Amino acid sequence: MIRFLIPAFLFLVLTGFLFVGLYKDPSLIPSPLIGKPIPSFATSTLRDPNKVITDRDIQGDYALINVWATWCAACKQEHAALVYLSEKLQVPIYGLNYKDDRASAINWLQQYGDPYVVNIFDENGRIGIDFGVYGAPETFLVDSDGIIHHKLVGVMTPDIWEKQFVPKIQQITSVAAK
Amino acid sequence: MVAEIGQFTLIIALCLAIAQSTIPLIGAYRNNLSWMSVGRTAASGQFLFLFISFICLTYCFVTNDFSVLYVANNSNTKLPVYYQISAVWGAHEGSLLLWVLALAAWGFAVSIFSRALPADMIARVLAVMGMIGIGFILFTLLTSNPFERLFPAAIEGRDLNPLLQDPGLVIHPPMLYMGYVGFSVAFAFAIAALLSGKMDSAWVRWSRPWASIAWVFLTIGIGLGSWWAYHELGWGGWWFWDPVENASFMPWLVGTALIHSLAVTEKRSTFKSWTILLSIMAFSLSLLGTFLVRSGVLVSVHSFASDPARGLYILIFLAIVVGSSLTLYAWRANQFTSGGRFDLISKETMLLINNVLLVVAMITILVGTLYPLFLDALGLPKLSVGPPYFSAVFVPLMLPLVILMGIGPIAKWRRVPVKELFGKLKVLLLLGVALGIILPLAIYRDTTVMTAVGIAAAAWAILTALYAVLRLVIKRDSSTSFAKACSKIPRAMIGMVTAHVGIGIFILGVVFTSSFSDQKETSAKFGEEIELAGYTFVLESVSGVQGPNYQAMRGSVNVTKQGSPVAMLYPEKRVYTVQTNPMTEPGIQTGVFRDLYVSLGEPLNENEWGFRIYYRPFIQWVWIGTLLMALGGLLGAMDKRYRTLAKAEKKATNSNPVTQTTSA
Numbered sequence: 001m002i003r004f005l006i007p008a009f010l011f012l013v014l015t016g017f018l019f020v021g022l023y024k025d026p027s028l029i030p031s032p033l034i035g036k037p038i039p040s041f042a043t044s045t046l047r048d049p050n051k052v053i054t055d056r057d058i059q060g061d062y063a064l065i066n067v068w069a070t071w072c073a074a075c076k077q078e079h080a081a082l083v084y085l086s087e088k089l090q091v092p093i094y095g096l097n098y099k100d101d102r103a104s105a106i107n108w109l110q111q112y113g114d115p116y117v118v119n120i121f122d123e124n125g126r127i128g129i130d131f132g133v134y135g136a137p138e139t140f141l142v143d144s145d146g147i148i149h150h151k152l153v154g155v156m157t158p159d160i161w162e163k164q165f166v167p168k169i170q171q172i173t174s175v176a177a178k
Numbered sequence: 179m180v181a182e183i184g185q186f187t188l189i190i191a192l193c194l195a196i197a198q199s200t201i202p203l204i205g206a207y208r209n210n211l212s213w214m215s216v217g218r219t220a221a222s223g224q225f226l227f228l229f230i231s232f233i234c235l236t237y238c239f240v241t242n243d244f245s246v247l248y249v250a251n252n253s254n255t256k257l258p259v260y261y262q263i264s265a266v267w268g269a270h271e272g273s274l275l276l277w278v279l280a281l282a283a284w285g286f287a288v289s290i291f292s293r294a295l296p297a298d299m300i301a302r303v304l305a306v307m308g309m310i311g312i313g314f315i316l317f318t319l320l321t322s323n324p325f326e327r328l329f330p331a332a333i334e335g336r337d338l339n340p341l342l343q344d345p346g347l348v349i350h351p352p353m354l355y356m357g358y359v360g361f362s363v364a365f366a367f368a369i370a371a372l373l374s375g376k377m378d379s380a381w382v383r384w385s386r387p388w389a390s391i392a393w394v395f396l397t398i399g400i401g402l403g404s405w406w407a408y409h410e411l412g413w414g415g416w417w418f419w420d421p422v423e424n425a426s427f428m429p430w431l432v433g434t435a436l437i438h439s440l441a442v443t444e445k446r447s448t449f450k451s452w453t454i455l456l457s458i459m460a461f462s463l464s465l466l467g468t469f470l471v472r473s474g475v476l477v478s479v480h481s482f483a484s485d486p487a488r489g490l491y492i493l494i495f496l497a498i499v500v501g502s503s504l505t506l507y508a509w510r511a512n513q514f515t516s517g518g519r520f521d522l523i524s525k526e527t528m529l530l531i532n533n534v535l536l537v538v539a540m541i542t543i544l545v546g547t548l549y550p551l552f553l554d555a556l557g558l559p560k561l562s563v564g565p566p567y568f569s570a571v572f573v574p575l576m577l578p579l580v581i582l583m584g585i586g587p588i589a590k591w592r593r594v595p596v597k598e599l600f601g602k603l604k605v606l607l608l609l610g611v612a613l614g615i616i617l618p619l620a621i622y623r624d625t626t627v628m629t630a631v632g633i634a635a636a637a638w639a640i641l642t643a644l645y646a647v648l649r650l651v652i653k654r655d656s657s658t659s660f661a662k663a664c665s666k667i668p669r670a671m672i673g674m675v676t677a678h679v680g681i682g683i684f685i686l687g688v689v690f691t692s693s694f695s696d697q698k699e700t701s702a703k704f705g706e707e708i709e710l711a712g713y714t715f716v717l718e719s720v721s722g723v724q725g726p727n728y729q730a731m732r733g734s735v736n737v738t739k740q741g742s743p744v745a746m747l748y749p750e751k752r753v754y755t756v757q758t759n760p761m762t763e764p765g766i767q768t769g770v771f772r773d774l775y776v777s778l779g780e781p782l783n784e785n786e787w788g789f790r791i792y793y794r795p796f797i798q799w800v801w802i803g804t805l806l807m808a809l810g811g812l813l814g815a816m817d818k819r820y821r822t823l824a825k826a827e828k829k830a831t832n833s834n835p836v837t838q839t840t841s842a
C-alpha cells in the first residue's frame with residue numbers, strides 16, 4: 001500500500017511547486033539585486049582576449065547590460081531591437097556574452113550588427129551567476145553609479161523599451177541632473 | 179449569428195459530457211444496461227456538437243467576421259484562406275476548442291470500435307472520458323471563450339502571428355493534440371480497471387492499440403514541430419530543448435514505456451500495476467504539458483499569451499484528475515497480482531530496464547524544464563539550464579536503451595541463457611562497431627569517439643531489428659516456402675522492427691548532423707563566391723517581392739559544386755504588413771544525404787547582405803526515422819490479433835457463449 005502511494009505523494013509536491021510558480025512571473029523576476037550595485041568582476045573582453053574589462057568600465061548617465069549568447073534562440077529575436085536602440089537612440093548597451101564560444105560570438109556580431117559598446121566575455125557563466133542570470137536574454141538597467149534599477153527577463157522589444165525602460169531612465173537622469 | 183450557434187453547441191456538448199460522465203457510471207454499478215448504453219449516445223452527440231461548434235468558428239474566420247474578438251485578433255482579410263483555417267487553432271482559445279474536439283473524437287472512436295467490449299467496462303471508460311471533457315469544455319467556456327463578441331466590430335483583423343504562417347503549422351497542432359488527448363483513452367481504460375478491479379488479458383488487448391495509435395499521433399506531431407522549427411526559425415536547428423518542446427516529449431517518453439509495458443502485461447500478465455501507473459502518467463504529463471504551455475509559468479520561445487487565471491484553472495483541474503487517479507491507484511493497485519515469474523536475464527527484465535530508463539529520462543527532462551521554477555519557489559538563486567544540461571544527461575540514458583533495444587526482441591520470455599544470446603548477436607555486435615568506426619571515416623574522413631559510438635549504436639539498432647525479423651524467415655522449415663514464411667510474420671512484429679529501424683535511422687541523422695554540420699555566417703557581396711563543404715554559393719541579386727500579406731526581399735543564390743550547377747535557392751526576408759515583425763524564410767535544397775540551407779540577414783550596404791549558409795548532412799534522416807517510428811506504431815496497432823479478437827468476442831456476445839473457444 002505504502003509504495004503505491006509514492007506517485008501520489010510526488011505529484012502533491014509537484015503541484016505545490018506549480019502553484020507557487022503560478023504567482024511568480026518568470027519574466028518579471030524581482031531580482032534581489034535591484035537597488036544594489038552591479039557585482040564586481042574582471043574578465044577579458046569578447047573581441048580582445050588580452051584586454052581586461054571590470055565593473056568600473058560601465059559608464060554613462062545610464063547603461064543597459066544585455067545578457068546574450070549565440071546558442072540562445074530568443075537572443076536572435078531581440079537582436080534587431082538592440083541594434084535599433086543603439087543606432088537610432090544612441091542607447092549605451094554593454095553585452096554580457098554568457099557561456100558562449102568566442103569565435104561564434106564575434107562572428108554573430110559581424111553578421112547581425114554590433115549594438116554593444118563592448119562585450120564582457122563570461123565563458124563559464126561565473127559573472128552571470130553573480131548577476132543572478134536566469135537565462136538568456138536578460139537586460140539590466142544601471143545608473144551612473146552602477147546601481148541596478150530594472151531587470152528584464154526575455155526579449156527586448158521597442159514596446160517594452162517604451163513602457164518599462166524609458167520611464168525609469170527619465171527618473172534616473174532627472175535625479176542625476178539635480 | 180454563427181458565433182452564437184458555435185457557443186450554443188459548445189454548451190450542449192458540455193451538457194452531454196455531464197450526462198456521459200455520470201449516467202453510465204451509475205449504470206455500471208447498478209448493472210443497468212440501458213443506463214450504461216447512454217455513454218455511447220452521449221459520446222457521439224458530444225462529438226457532433228463540438229464539431230458543429232468548431233465549424234462555426236472556422237466559418238467566422240473564413241468570412242472575416244471581425245465582430246468576433248478571437249477572429250479579429252488572429253486573422254486578416256489578406257491572409258490566404260488556408261492560413262485563415264489554420265488560424266482557428268493559431269492561438270489559445272481556438273487551440274483549446276481543437277483540444278476538446280480531439281478528445282470528443284477519441285471518445286466517439288471508442289464508442290464505435292469497442293462494441294465487443296463488456297458493457298460495464300465501456301461504460302466506465304466513456305464516463306472517465308466524459309469527466310475530462312467536462313473539465314476542458316468548462317475551461318473553454320469560463321476562461322477562454324473563442325466566440326466572445328467585439329463591439330464595435332474591428333474593421334480589419336490583427337493578423338495571424340507570422341511565425342505560424344507555415345504549412346507545417348497547419349497540421350502540427352492537430353496531430354500533437356490527437357496524441358496528447360489520445361492518451362486519455364489509455365488513461366480511461368486504466369481508471370476503469372482500477373474501479374472495477376478487473377484487468378485481464380482482454381483488457382490489455384483492448385487498451386494496447388489505443389495507446390499505440392495515440393503514440394503514433396504524438397510521434398508525428400513532435401516530428402512536424404521540429405520540421406517547422408527547422409523551416410521557419412531560420413537558423414538550421416531542429417530541436418531546442420525548449421519548455422514547449424519538452425512538454426510534448428515527456429508524454430512521448432512515457433507513452434513509449436507504456437506500449438512496451440503493455441506488451442509484457444499482454445503476453446505474461448505481469449507488470450500490471452506498473453502498466454496502470456504508466457497509463458495514468460502518460461495522460462497526466464499531457465495535462466501538465468497543457469498547463470506549462472498555457473499558464474506562462476515558464477518562459478519559452480513559443481511564448482503563447484498566458485494568463486494566471488487560466489493557469490490556476492488548469493492547475494486545479496490537473497490536481498483533481500491526477501490527484502484522484504493516483505489516490506485511486508494507491509488504494510486499488512495492490513489487488514492486481516503479478517503473473518509469471520522471470521529470471522534475471524529474460525525479455526521481461528530487458529523491458530523492465532527499458533521502462534526504467536525511459537521514465538528516468540522523462541524525469542530528467544521534467545526536472546530540467548521545471549528547475550528554474552523549483553529554485554524560484556524555494557527562493558534560491560537561479561541557474562540556467564539549457565541545451566548543455568539536456569545533452570549531458572539525456573544521451574547517456576539513451577545509449578543503454580539502444581543497446582537493449584537490439585537484444586530485447588531476440589531474447590525469450592522468462593529466461594534466456596546468456597551464451598545463447600551472445601552467440602546470436604556477437605556477429606552483429608562486431609559489425610555494428612566496425613560500421614561505427616568505418617562509416618564516418620569513409621564519408622567524412624574524420625571522426626570522434628562520440629561519433630563512432632553514436633553510429634555504432636545506430637547500426638546496431640538497425641541490424642538487430644532486421645535480424646529479429648529475418649531469422650523467422652531464414653529458420654523456416656524446409657517444407658514452407660520463402661513467401662509463405664514472410665506472410666506468416668505477425669504484423670506486430672513488422673511494426674516493431676519498422677519502429678526500431680526508424681530509431682536507428684533517426685540516430686544516424688542526429689549523429690551525422692551534429693558531428694559534420696558546417697556553417698558560415700558572413701556577409702556576401704553580389705557575385706562573390708563563398709565556399710562551404712565543397713559547394714560554392716553565389717548571392718546573385720536581391721529583389722523585392724510582394725506576397726499576399728507581406729513584402730519580402732528575395733535573394734537569388736546560385737549553388738554549384740566544382741562548376742556544375744546544384745540548385746538555385748531563394749531565401750527571403752519578409753515583413754508582414756500588419757504585425758510588421760521581420761521573418762526569415764530560408765531557401766533550402768533538400769537531399770537524401772545533405773541539406774543546403776541559406777538564409778538572408780540584414781542589408782549591409784547597397785550590394786552587400788548578411789548571409790548565412792548551413793550544410794546539414796543527413797538531417798532528413800531525423801524525420802525519415804520519425805516517420806518510420808510512427809509507421810511502425812501504426813502497423814503494430816493494426817495487428818491481426820486485435821481484429822480477430824474483436825470478431826471473436828463479438829460473436830461470443832452475440833450468439834451462444836459456447837463458440838468462444840477460438841479467440842486468439
